[in-house]
Amino acid sequence: MRILDRSVYVGPSTFAHFPVIRLILDLGELESWPTAKLGKGFVDALVEALPGLREHGCSYREPGGFIRRMLEDEGTWLGHVLEHVAIELQNVAGEDVTFGKTRSIDERPGVYSVVYEYAQREEGIAAGELAMRLLCSLLPPAIRPADSVPEDWNWPEARDAFIRYAQRRALGPSTASLVKAAEERNIPWLRLNDQSLVQLGHGRFQQRIQATVTGKTSHIAVELASDKEETNKILGSLGLPVPRQELVQSVEGAQSAARRLGFPVVTKPYNGNHGRGISIRLTSPEEVAEGFAKAREHSRSVIVETFLEGDDHRLLVVNGELVAATRRTPGHVVGDGVHTIAQLVDEVNTDPRRGVGHEKVLTKLELDAQAEMMMARVEMTAASVPEKDRIIYLRSTANLSTGGTATDVTDIIHPDNRDMAIRAIRAIGLDVGGVDFLSTNIAESYKSIGGGICECNAAPGFRMHVAPSEGKSRDVAGPVIDMLFPAGTPSRVPIAAVTGTNGKTTTARMLAHIAKMAGYTPGLTTTDGVYIDGQRTVEGDMTGPVSTRMVLADPQIDLAVLEIARGGLLRAGMGVPSVNVGAVLNVQSDHLGMKGIDTLEQLAEIKRIIVEVAEDCAVLNADDPLV
Structure with missing residues (x-):
């Protein structure tokens, strides 16, 4: 069993209107070993490795359908099993993908086209490879492909390594919640790097986010929030409740500061985040020394501050409004x-x-x-x-990333505590900020029972609010998107796609020229380059997803014209999920014989993709019967 070819489709293709991976899989001798012949032991071992397969409906469209398919009659073949395993591996890593389709290839016995949905490109490829290895590991040694499974290979370790690999490449929970909120509002998005930098909207209407920092977040405010000493001074000068603290650079200085402030104390890095390097309730010089060393791993300077009794609360403020409050408990x-x-x-x-x-x-x-x-x-x-x-x-801190739990308390927070959090974030100048507030009872005012602000956070995490351990989930991403795109604000540019065998470059260039003369700033992709507002910025054949992304990410354009060639469609699909207008000029025999496209009818089926994803209008050449 081996993969002969792999294609990664980033957008609409002949297989689906969303991203999929297609494998050409040669089963070899395993064509003679469908799942029923491999036996119940193979199926049981597979389900034990991936229990979520029990929920796959397959053609029966109900939970358990896939297991039934593997066991009844002659069963199913391993290409189909690989499809389901690749999907389930991504599910295990936290991705919501479900689509797959496996078909035998005519006149090639034992060779299959295996298509499955993916969320992140590298993760999807790795899921296919790990699915192959898992299936091979479960086969009887007599029919296991040679060198398919290393001697020291361990499934639980491989599974966890894949999950970590996928998570390093997937959007974090905060960024993912913002992207989901954008999708719910029909706002398109592009991922700009391998981390959390995301463009929301197209062209001149775009806004950017990086995790929960937005393009409107003040750089001064972020720097100020990172400076815990200065934050403490500013909040204290406004009469907001903060602990007393001192900045130190040595163990001896930390111990002296602790004596002046009075035990117990807290030590934390001067400019840390995510609870890293913080030690609380230190009651002796020896513990202060340990806490200082821990904080020093993250910052050259260390803060020693008075310890405040109470539960740790995160109060989330967006655009001047408190949108969620959570009580956090350490692991x-x-x-x-x-x-x-x-x-x-x-x-x-x-x-x-x-x-x-x-x-x-x-x-x-x-x-x-x-x-x-x-x-x-x-x-x-x-x-x-x-x-x-x-x-x-x-744990000394209550971060979810270190095993802590979160309980939503938004409905019971006292109005004084709500106003205090809003004032604190406004004082720092953040559009999205989190206040870490210690209180013995968040339902009572800090003015009567005490409490204090430990720090203010730029780029606050959303996971604790979106999916608390206990209590109601809060839509905290929605207010951020509504701040970036107020009601009635455009986020999309009109997109026209032009395809055909002959004349598509000329037509696309004419259309972009007409748009420019009408006062638009068009972005154009063609077989001779990318043009922004009539000026060629990149030379060469630029008709695939890369050039489409290039145009839609350009902050100047307010209209896009895309020349779509059959080569790009066959290699990687379209670079955008939909267009406003799709035009098919003709279907001629000039470019047959590529990637299995040997007839005019097959070529017409490829060109049809543009019409399938055109939302508003399709322009077709009625003189061409294939069009």
């Missing part, structure tokens, strides 16, 4: 008087909501150096058995 276990802390951690991690990294709503707990330090403070180890109902904290 912990609760004793039962029977099990060790290590066993309790394993039990907590069986929660199906916990996964690797940002794979799921919650992150798995780890017994690492920080957990050992927290246990040592209460004179325990991983082998200790805490008494019933005793809480053992394994």
Whole structure:
């Protein structure tokens, strides 16, 4: 079993109107081994490796349909199984993909066209490769393809490595929630790098986000939020509740500051984020020294501040309004008087909501150096058995990324606390900001029971609000998109696509020229280059998805004209999910014989894609019967 060819389609193609990967798969001798012949043991092992396959409906369109398909009659062939496994692997990594289609290729026995949907290109390719390896590993040794599975290969390790690989390339939960909110408002988007830089909208109507920092976020405000000492001073000068703090550069300075401020204290990096390097409730010079060393790993300067009693709350403010409030609890276990802390951690991690990294709503707990330090403070180890109902904290901070939990408290926050958070974010100057606020009861005013602001955060994470451990999910991304694109604000440029065997370059150039004369700034892709407002910016055959993306990302254009050639459609599909107007000029025999397109009828089917994705109008040459 081997992959003969792979094509990655970034947009509409003959296989689907969304991104898919197509493999040409040669089963070789395994053509004689459908799943029913491989037996129930093979199917059971496959489902044990990927339990989510039980939910695949396949042609039966109901959960369990795929399992039934594999076992009844002669079963199904491994190309079809690979399709489902590649889809399920992406599901396990957190992607919502469902489409697949496998067909045998005429006159090529044992060779199949395997098509499956993908969310991220590299992840989709890796899913196909890992699916191959998993299937080979489950085959009886006598028919297993040679060198298909390394001797030391381990499925759980390979699966987790794939999940981490996928998550490094996937949009983070905050960025993904913003993209989803944009899609719900019919706002197009383009990913501009491998991290979280995203363009929302096309051409001159575009806005950019990077995680939850927007193109409108003030650079001064971001720098100020990163400067915890200066933030503390500004908020304090406005009468907002903040702890007393001192900035230090040495262990001795930290210990002296702690004595002046009074124990217990907190140490944290001068300019950190995500709770990294923070130590709380330090009650002795020795603990301060440990906390200083930990904070120093993230910043040359360290802040020592008074410790405030209370629960950790994140108050999210968008465009001058508080949109969500969450109480955060550090990762912990609760004793039962029977099990060790290590066993309790394993039990907590069986929660199906916990996964690797940002794979799921919650992150798995780890017994690492920080957990050992927290246990040592209460004179325990991983082998200790805490008494019933005793809480053992394994983290000093409550971030979800380190195993913490989040409870939505938006509906009960006191109006004084709400106003305090809004004033704090306005004082820093952020359009999207998070206030970390300690309070023993968020439903009571800080003016009566105390509490204080630990810090203000630029680029606050949305995961705790979108998918809290307990309480109501909040739409926090929607207000951000509404701020960037107020009601009635355009986000799309008109797009025309022109295809045909002859004359499409001339037609596209004429159309762009007419648009320019009418006062538009057109972006044009053709077989001789990319043109922006009539000036060629890139030379060469530019009729594929890369040039389409180039035009739609240009901040000048307010209209796009795309010449669409059959070569680009066959290689990678269209570069945009839909167009406003699609024109097919003719279907001639000039360019047959590429990628299995040998007849005029097959060529007409390729050209038809442009008409299928034209939302408003199709312009067809009625003199050409194939058109």
